[in-house]
Amino acid sequence: MRIDAFRFRHVGPFGADGIEVSGFRPGLNVIAEHNERGKSSLLAALETVLFLPHTSWKGDAKRLQRNDGAPVGEVDFTHAGRAYRLVKRFVKSRHTELIDLTSGTIVATKREAEERVGEMLGLNSTARGPSGLLWVRQGDSMDQAQDDGQVASRLESELSTLVGGERARAYLDRTETELYALLTATGRVKTGGPLALAEDALATTESNLEVARTAQSATRQMGLDLARVLEQIAVTETQGDTNTEITQLKDARAALDKARIARSELDRLTELLARLQAETERADAKLAAHLAATKALDDAQTDIDNISSAVTALSTRKADVLTHLTGLSDHLQGLEARRATLSKLDADQATRERLIDRNAALQAVIVNLEALDIVIDTRASHVAQRDALPLIDRTALDRMDQLRRTLDQTQTALAHVDSTLLVDFAPDIVATIGDTVVTNGPIQLNATTALTIAGVGTIILAAPEAETLRATLTQTQDALEALFEALGVSSPEEAAAALHRRKDIMDDIALIDRKITLIAPDGRDALIDARDRLQGEIDRLAGMLNDMPVDEVKIDGVALEATLAQTRGEQRAAQTTLSEIDRELATLQERLNTRRRDLASAPDTATPAKRKENYGALAAAAASLATQVETAKTTLNDTRAQGPSDPALFEARIKRLSDVARTRTETLSRLRIDAAELAARRRESFEQRDPDAEVTRLEDRAVQLMDTVDRHRKRAAALSLLRDTLKDSQRSLQDQYTDPVRQELLPLLRLVIDGADVELSETLGAQGLMRDGRDDSLERLSGGTQEQIAILTRLAFARLLTKGGQPCPVILDDALVYADDRRRGRMFDVMHYVTSGDDPLQLLYLSCHEANANELGGNRLTLKPWVDS
Template structure:
């Protein structure tokens, strides 16, 4: 049994403030392709609100349906078929909240209509919060997929699982879940709850109490045994401490380190004398070495200065010869640079004159082009004015529009008048006058014939008598109701200045046609007034009109004057190109001449610097030689240097002998040895004091704990521990038996659940194989898709890519829809912006599956991606 939605009408529902109708929905595939922000998602929310939300509710979700800033009543109307039978639903929220459901069983309003709707479509009533609760919406809650919900691979709701389970009962065999099974399981659960808590299996009540008793008894035994062991350890520690104290006292009275300490002190004095002699020899060696280094440095510096002096003299002579050659070349380069600069000035003047002529010619041509564009703008304004003149009759037709609610009220009033007339015709008294003359009715002559008596009537008889006819009170009330209905009908016709309902409907249809015509006219006006970047003109009729007002066009101004006949723009541009080329050549020649002059100057600069540097070096070297000759040791440097070398050698030999003497004694090691003797005695004295304090504390503890009967307490604790452990073993055996029994029943129920999920997986596998060849879907006990098996490996759904999750969510919905359709449940598919993460190949495969599904049920696809679905054959719906 398929659910077929044929018409959706909205008013005061979010962005749809004015009455708006989407009609023409058919069996099969219906595609609504519109850009973002046009109301596709709002359309789906309106359908869900009309079917699943109570008209009397005022939740936050329902208040969000009101247009922003308006305090009005959102209204939705639906025409739909269920199992081929037509139904009509109108629901209004918040302001004058109401609901009316009409169908084969008649018309119902209020709560009766809500209950009938729930029974018809198989969903539950419930309090909706900030969003739609899909778990209450039955099959349609899963199959009508809002934006982003298509990404979720989720389990069906509990009531939907019941429907699917009933569908598969014949395939899976009898379900474990009968009354006897439930009574047994309830009794086992009651006993199980005395030992464990719910699904977590945490010990509670009897088992927890037994465990606490065993733990407490074990802790008591451990504490008693610990205290007993501590007392025995105190006796042992006291005896050991007394023995250690006696040993320390003997060591302190007979010091074993006294003889060695005296020997170490004597050796330390000898080591200090050797160290003093070593320091003296180091000072003498350092003085001799410093004297030798100074004399050798003086000799080395004098020889190096003589070598630098000879090198500087040779470099100065070479540099002077090269400078004389470069001076003549520099004069020639400067003369050539002056000549090229003069030629460059001449070509610059020619180039400027050519550019001025071209600029003037281009300005004249631009003025001509702008005048032509302004003339074209004047023509477009004429077209816009002609189009705007056609708005008046359309606006007049739009003002004559009769609202849809008024049409419904008129139709209802007519139906009410007809109903009351029919009742009066059926229940009224028929009166007939045959052959009499001179008879009157309520003062007017009465002709022979038949009429229906519905109110008190006075019949005037010949001769002055009068016959009064009075109908029943119920018939009089029916006549009053008819009068009231006719009065309301007439008032509505008079209010909207129409003679009949057909005239009102014609005016409404004319208004709709005028609306469509105005939209077309607005598009044509916008096309006739496009943006013009050259004129800095934005799109729109008002902008165009303001521009024309600022730029009036004189008669004949559209024709721009021609260029001067002497020279055309192309000839002037050719002159400019030739002048630019001549200037470029002259500029390059002048630049090259300048570069040659600079290169000549640059080549001369390093030589001049080298010549000056050589002269400076010679002067500095002469000063250095004079300074070295003034040194007191320079006069007899060779003999003084030989004597210094002999003195340094003798000092080095004496230093080596002193180091040998000093190495025979390690002063640091001797000092460390003395410190070790002192630390050893200090430690022994500190340990003696610690042992005295420890012995005093142990004696006090032994005296205190010795009389508390620790052994008796330990024995009693051991007896209680044995009893508690025995009780715990017995209760744990009872608990494990109940756990095993409960698990066995759960396994039996799970096995049956798996026999249910098998057919679901088989149905889904046919679809999954189309996009994931060789993949096998696996469903959980709650009929949710849990994993995909590929190449022998199970992959959890949440680990798959977003695109694959979206595709699997769609495929499982198709599988469930087919099962529900087979059992005669009302099913349809609404998809809001589906398959946003699919690649091109899978998108084509999924599109084919959707098209195939539309052959079995109605599918409404809301999307903004025209390119992805333009090739599909379907009913195209515009919002």
């Protein structure tokens, strides 16, 4: 099964608008919402729609209901490659429909639809099927997963040769086929089957015998029941053989001793192999280091020769650059002298250009001053509008919302405190509830209504919880009105509008402040100072201008500047080249000194002959260790192939054999008590007389039908017993092979806890953790580690169910509460791992921690109103 979408209305916090979650994918799906948004209610509503009959509404399910309508739910899911939709309505107009979305047809309705869904979900013997194992509610993340048969039954495909083979499977299939002709998969009488038809005919006949039914028929029925119980006693007594059980226990204990000896030898060989592998790695490292040292010596001598040649070439190039720099310096001195002469001629022209520039700057400052005054006036107007609004912040709005929710919840609770009154007024008495006139008969009175009797008075329901709720209602209303008065508003909507208006005004003021900063970064006074300073400079420049004689000497200033710039550029380039040469020379000299020191510090054993001798010795040592490692691996594999060495397998077998003997003894005791009670009741009613001839005829007919029903029931009981016996024989062998579950769990566990191993109980649940040579029971572990093991075990079960052909979604509601940051990151990696690949799990992760959800990733789902399509 894979969930595709679900929708609910009038459950939890979701009213008439309802809630819809769609867009599910086969892999990881995430819903992250803050508290009170109804995440946990989604999981409770999903369980209710899938598993609760539409004719039932009580307990946890009833607490989900809102007071504004009848609960309705839809679940879209995919099973065996086809898309379906389950629709359920509770309380009013109760109904169930199973729709095939591919064809658009209604597959089944009411009880038949629920039975069809139960078969799809695997609800054979458990109330919730695999979901009871894989769906974790908020606060239950530390509860350890225990298999109720859902996972073990999926191991058959891998262990079929160990549990009876194809012949046992054929017997089981034939038994179930004949049994399901009489009963449904959930053990109910199948509609239209032989047993159902016989029971219907018997009920019709017995309805005609209501007056004439006598103790004789009851006595006969008791006799049949007594015979059935005696038959069960006989069958149970023949099932066990005490001598055989003692022999099996003795053999199991002997096998346990051998397994413990074999496990000790296996551990010793494993430790030896690890030590030899470590020594091999060290020998290989020494050989690699020797080769690297030899190559380093040869490379050092080559580098010395190459670096010496490069130093000689750079020294020659440096001398040429120095000569060129001397010539450039002499040429620059002549150009600077001609430039000084040209500057004297341009002084008068520069003064005029400066005066024009200062006039332009003065006009710009005047324009900015006028614009600044306009913007400042606009800002003052916005500040006045802001100050006229009520002083409201987000905390006040949240407080209003909280009080409104408390008010609604208290009124809802008051409406549920009710009582039924049976009234019988005289004809001239007028009674009303609100504006409605009350007539004689039963009336419903709750804590929010009052029965008014004209001329008499008022009747109000007095209940301790109602008084408490009324006090809470009054306090909440007073607090809400006080908050409105303090803030100067009349409703949360008006407060929200005032807050939004204040925010808009503050945004406008911030924009105006940015404009003021752009116009006058240093303030308005700075602009005024700049205006006065520019005016003074203009007056000074105007006074400096006078008639000056024109120098007749003509110098081409453009050509002079171009030549001067070109010469300086050549000088800078030459200086840059000289600096680069000096850096390269320093670098080469340092490398040369380093290589010479390396050669000087080389040991005497670094001669070619000695290096060759050392290489031979190291290579021989590495080859010898490699041979020892292969020999150790062969010995270890041979030891493992000799048979199972896990003592836990034989300990489980001993426990199972003891439990079988105890269960048979308890069953015999119970059956003998039932037989004694039936015999006593039969003797008490045995003296009843026979009815008249008509009753005798009808009783004969009833006896015939009862025989038919009894025959079908006995056949159904026998088929059920045969089916259960076949399954028990398979399961008793499967209990000895927990390896598939452990092999599925270990890779996931070690991704989170390095080097960890796990111990499984007879129900395939984790009961101990082994790491670093230490064996800890589950109770001794931290809360975070227990929580992580519980979630990993459920993921392993889910993968086995998928491999067994019956995938089921995993749902985790606010799990990983106790995980540290490192473990949480690893758990998130595991969730991505199991929800990807060829057979990905479908996982729905519900969280109220937005940051953790962002770190998890996956397909993010959102809650939206349910819009009818």
